[in-house]
Amino acid sequence: MSSVESLKQIYEANGQSQVFTFFDSLSESSKAALVQQLSSIDPERVSNIAKSVLSTTPDSSSETEKISPLPASASASLLTASADEIAQWTTTGHNLIAENTVAVVLLAGGQGTRLGSSAPKGCFDIGLPSHKSLFELQAERILSLQKLVSRITGKVNVVIPWYIMTSGPTKQPTVSFFRDHDYFGLDPANVTFFEQGVLPCIDNQGKILLESPDKVAVAPDGNGGIYRALVDQAILPDLTRRGIKHVHAYCVDNCLVKMADPVFIGFAASRNVNVATKSVPKRSPIENVGLIVSKDGRPAVIEYSEISAEMAHRTVTAKNREELAFRTANIVNHYYSVEYLTGIPLWRDDYLPYHVARKKIPTVDLVTGQPVSPATPNGIKLEQFIFDCFPQIKLSRFANLEVLREDEFSPLKNKAGTVGEDDADSSRADLLKQGKRWLEAIGASVAPGVVGVEVPPLVSFAGENLEQFKGKSFSSEIELGQEAKI
Structure with a gap:
């Protein structure tokens, strides 16, 4: 009882006492479950985040004046690179993989709800003749690359560890899917599952919402939660134990992704950068995609709406080709040096902002105790984005590699037949x-x-x-x- 009272006092001191509204009427098992959940939450942190995001006002200054394309010193393109350059990057990548210093991290927290599936998105069958899932395609690419590198370099026992970040709803189904398919031929010792964090959902006044009388409403903390999860789930020590120096991170929904791509690894390593990204050229000036740019002299990802119409249509001539000046579409495909990742505890709370996603969140009426299914957004899910760390990096330690969309990027976002692009039909056709x-x-x-x-x-x-x-x-x-x- 004393521990419960202490917990109540902590929540009350941070203006969140409403989470105990129904506590006295709960069964003993429900009380225990609620106490366990509340003990895993830092109400001071949640209240501070809420104050920050709810007090933020749009910057009235002209953002477009601060934004420019990435400088040539921080960019390269497979569309214009010479055969010798690409061969050199490839060789460097092969050698680093052969030394067992490269790992891949998969962002696999998404469910297939928008695709009409209740399973994790990585389990989805895009309709190939083989009916292989996204997980299977990616597992086979790791196997294939290990064998390719071994054959080219003569090194035996080439291993590319695979770290798979799930969310609460997807972890157990993902683990079961891999076990049921014998890890698709991979050694289970080299496949590690870890779970991204969650944050309580809040109302428009910053109060933590209850999903039911005995449960707080929570949501995954966004793909930017990878940084906290790498620390909290002890992935960083495992990378160090294995001697990993280079990490390739990507999203599960891209059927064309080249995990541990030797060209990309070699490109980033040869430039001695902390972070690198892959991008694809925009389809058109008005394509609604995030853009990798220089903002205030630092790398950043911005929304398409953050540049003017003139900037969106602006063109430049490079190597006898006319192209959009702002064309670097973000595809969430990143390289990290492990040296940089080991510094996460020093910057994750100071440099990563939280973003507001206003959603319809099922909750409970605090007066009647009855469930509420809102017809309009009634609350906020707090998210971080994986690219929010970019602005802390000097341009001299950042690089972007432009790749061909048709070879490397075909995202699975929509249910087939609803939007007409970025769905199972387009993914299947692209592959x-x-x-x-x-x-x-x-x-x-x-x-x-x-x-x-x-x-x-x-x-x-x-x-x-x-x-x-x-x-x-x-x-x-x-x-x-x-x-x-x-």
């Missing part, structure tokens, strides 16, 4: 078209009207090892796994 390009490049042919061919990651990581299909004709959308010599 099949990539296989078609790879096969045609070595002298195979794909019949007119056939979207493409599925080239499994175990057959080819990035278009290599396909000479066996030279001269072959493909008349249907098939998967090559059964007839390929791996």
Whole structure:
């Protein structure tokens, strides 16, 4: 009882005593559950965050005057880089992977709700001939790259550890999915699951909301929660124990992602940067995407609405090509040096802002105790974004690599048939078209009207090892796994 009273006093001192509104009427088991949850929350931190986000007013100054494209010194592009440059980055990447100094971190906290699925998004089948899930495609890419690097460098026992960040609702289904599929051929010792944090939902006055009389309403803390989770879930010590020096982080919903991409790793390492990003060129001046820019002389990601129409349409000429000046679309595909990540405890609370997402949050009426299902947004979910740390980094320790969208970025955001892009249909088509390009490049042919061919990651990581299909004709959308010599 004394511990409960102490907990009540802490919440009352921070203006959050409403969480105990129904406490005396709860069963003993419900009381215990609520106390356990409240003990895991820092009400002072929540109240301070609430005060900060609710008191923030839009900057009245002209933001566009502070924003400029990334300087050439912090940028490179696979669209214009020489073959020698790309070969050098690739070799560097292969060598670093062969030394077992590269790991990948997957942001996999999202559910497939918008896709019409109750499973984690990584379990989703985009409709390939093989019916492989996103998780399976990515696991096979790791296996394929390990074998490729071993073959090229002569090093044995090449290992790329995979750290998978889930959320509360997705952790157990994700772990079960991997176990049910025998980790897709990967060694379970090299696959680590960890969970991002949550924050209480608050109302428009900064008060913590109750989901029910015995439970606080909480929500994942955004993809920026990765930094706190790397510390709280003891991932950083594991990286150090393994001798990892380079980390590639990415989102689960991209079927074309190249995990631990040797070109990207080599590019970032050769520039000795703390953080690097991949970007793709905007489809058009008005595409609604976040942009990687220089803001106040530091790297940043801004919303498309933060630049003027003139800036959005502004063009420049580079290497005899006319292109948009502000074209670097953010695809949440990042490189980190482990040296930089080990400093997270020093900057995570000082440099990462919280963002407001106004949502319809099921709650309970504090007077009647009856559940409330709001028809309009009634509360706030607090989020951090993974790129919010960028402004603390000097441009000299940051770099961006522009890549081809058709080769590396096809996000799965929408249910097929609802928006017409960035859905399972477009993801499926983009992956099949990539296989078609790879096969045609070595002298195979794909019949007119056939979207493409599925080239499994175990057959080819990035278009290599396909000479066996030279001269072959493909008349249907098939998967090559059964007839390929791996």
